[in-house]
Amino acid sequence: MKRTLLILLVICSAFIGSIVGAMMTIRYLGDQPSYTSIEQRQNLKAVNYLTDSSTRFSGAVNFEHAAKSVTPAVVHIRTVFGLGSFSLNALDSYMNPHAQSSGSGVIISDDGYIVTNHHVIEDATSIEVVMNNNQRYFAKLIGKDPSTDLALLKIKARNLPFVKYGNSDTLTLGEWVLAIGNPFDLNSTVTAGIISARARNIGILRDKNNLQIESFIQTDAAVNPGNSGGALVNLKGELIGINSAIATSTGAYAGYSFAIPVSLVKKIMDDLLEYGEVQRGLLGIQINDVDAQLADEEKLDVVQGVFVRAVNKGSAAEVSGIAAGDVITAINGHAVSGVSEMQEWVARNRPGQAIEVTYRRSNTDHHVQAVLKKYDGTVQMKKPEVDYLLEGARFEDISYSRLTQLNLDGGVLLKNVDEGKWKKAGAKENFIITHIDKAPIDNVADLNRILELKKGGVLIEGLHENGEKGVFAIEW
Template sequence: MTFKQLIAVSAISAATAISGVWVYGKYENGDLLASIKPSANYIFQPAKYTEKDAIVPSVNFENAAASATPAVVHIKVMQQPRQQSFNPFAQNGSGFFDGFGGMSYKDGEDNADAGSNVRQVGSGSGVLISKDGYIVTNNHVVEKADGLLVTLNDKKDYKAKVIGTDPSTDLAVIKIEGNNFPYLSFANSDDVKVGQWVLAIGYPLNLETTVTSGIISAKSRSIGINGRNSEAPIESFIQTDAAVNPGNSGGALVNTGGELIGINSAIASPTGSYAGYSYAIPSNLVRRVASDIVKYGSAKRAYLGVQFGSDQMSDADRKKYNIPDGDGVYVMEVAQGSAAEKAGIEKGDFITAINGTAINTGTEMVGKISSLRPGDKIEVTYKRNGAENTTTVTLQGAAGNYQQQPDRGRNEFNSEGDE
């Protein structure tokens, strides 16, 4: 046998061996897969997998963080010594931290104003919303301040003055002097979706600028926190699982485009530190309140003029107030002279939509109305005796007068609300 013939025979043998191994492997794998193929009677079946399923779009947080952090500021709260002090870490018994909001407190031994006994006692966060120095923050950050010192992301310090506050929404506007400051643009918070990625930006625990990420875990939440500072609280929070701690109060909640979708305001925690959920005031409400404060010095609230069963009303209360089952928000009372009365809405109606957007809870309705102003016109859809109707309502600056006021429950949440 020649050398060439030997090479040819060896090549053919190798190819035959490889083919045999490949065929055997396919046969064995086929038998194995057939042997473990689940029966149609199994409760749990394997999910179908394709290469397309494995493609998960990446989320870029870097651009959002880079564009948003320069507009988020550190607010240092200065106070004169007081004989009576309050406990910033007190809890209200409901599991919601009573100072955060998110104020971070310290002993006040440094950062004193020269020639005075004013000391820094706490700090929070704020968001620049205009190039000429207007900053939105929480009311509870500034309400006890005798002076405010604002530090920007570039470490420059400015003294700030309070332009106006709104305890009903826990919002405030302060101002620093200057121009060409970086600022955030408002996004439409109605477009925020559950599961959407977000970033929380602020100055927690007296640290430098801190960015955390999470998702929107719920919308239109009412947690009963603003009622402690206002007789007419407005709550329709965005709930997230982005880590937020004392000091984040008044800071920014932004989308992946770096736009403002909320102002961080509260956390749900048995300890006072982050334990899973944080709450932000929606940007649509923030924009309306901040604009009013800058223009008028105070917020101009719009009212529909109805009393409604709350989302947390117990079955016993529903029976007490004769509230039937139904979709939408049940109208318990309509105020005399109110916008609702003038538009033909009556006690016993179910409000199901505002401007074509479905309304399922009273908190959702409060969120919609609170982002509007007196004089704004809205389309309200309601059901009466099973028939659907739509009417145009011109919102007013007062709720009107109720003939009778049902007894309000004073547990964690009121048994009913006004709007």
């Protein structure tokens, strides 16, 4: 009898231990994405969407479903800007307040990933996310891409409402859409309009390598300052674009607004999620829009398409046989009428991927496969290496069992401090960093990513070796 009880006790203890261990593992790994595609994550989660695959409705147009389903997943983003020294003295902050700005963002996964515009968070030292229900989080910047004006943020939260990706390729002129954002700090504002045009280039983005992509969806939905980063959705409540700009001479809405198509957003978000930076595949050509004047000058037999001015040596285009004077008319079977359209279709692909290019030469169509390359001519994509030695200090990840003992969701151990910025800031060995500029830190890889995007004064929070809370500022 005693032997039986002992065996039962051992079995129960093992079962309980396995459950506790699993819970501890989930707690530690829960904020580390096991996926590299936001769309893949969305498809695993049930969302309340209309089952009808059509975006057109018989009878009266109804905006209620889309507005009701999307509004909880559109957030207000508040940013603080301030370079130079960081002071822990409240009086200094009062006498020299940092500049503030605001915009919008869209939750695209249940575990806290948010898409917004790069210009909304550019140079921000602190990013605060305010939910539709007034809940607040400090966000960390996962990655940014100025060439498309997009950025990916992450907040530490679970079971969030999110907006499912739609298909911007099937949009038609005159189709109804809704713009949802926070103009003039007016939270959760919904406006309606129609698709006015596609693949618009309005010349607002700049890139040091001239790789900016402007292929905007143009609508007449009212969009104002503060709407940037907000959602453009169809009547099913699916995300078809990220509102980014307005055409105006006054700074306020004047009839037209512009959104980045979700077809491009999806690819950029997956790049930032997996690599922390965009992986651009390039043909390596210098191009112009074809119009009637250019067609006359170059004696072309088409008045639409993309004229190849020059081909870079060793580029994907040169290898595939494309030459100066050719006119590109389609990418992967999709007709392109100008530079904006072509750049968008090419930008959806990563280095090393092959695309079919259709071009005209001597009044004849040609089809070639071109393997895209990076700006430096290579095709290899590398994930950033984790550096455990930063500015004179060595860092270590903390085991999930230790985090559980400390009742922490994440953190990084400052193992050794030698000469450098950390020692100058007064950092002590065995200090556990839990937050940087109020945003939670999970591990050393997280620390690398966040500090790479910081400059100026940075606020560090965490625990001392004796368990007491600590805070200090470091110049980065």
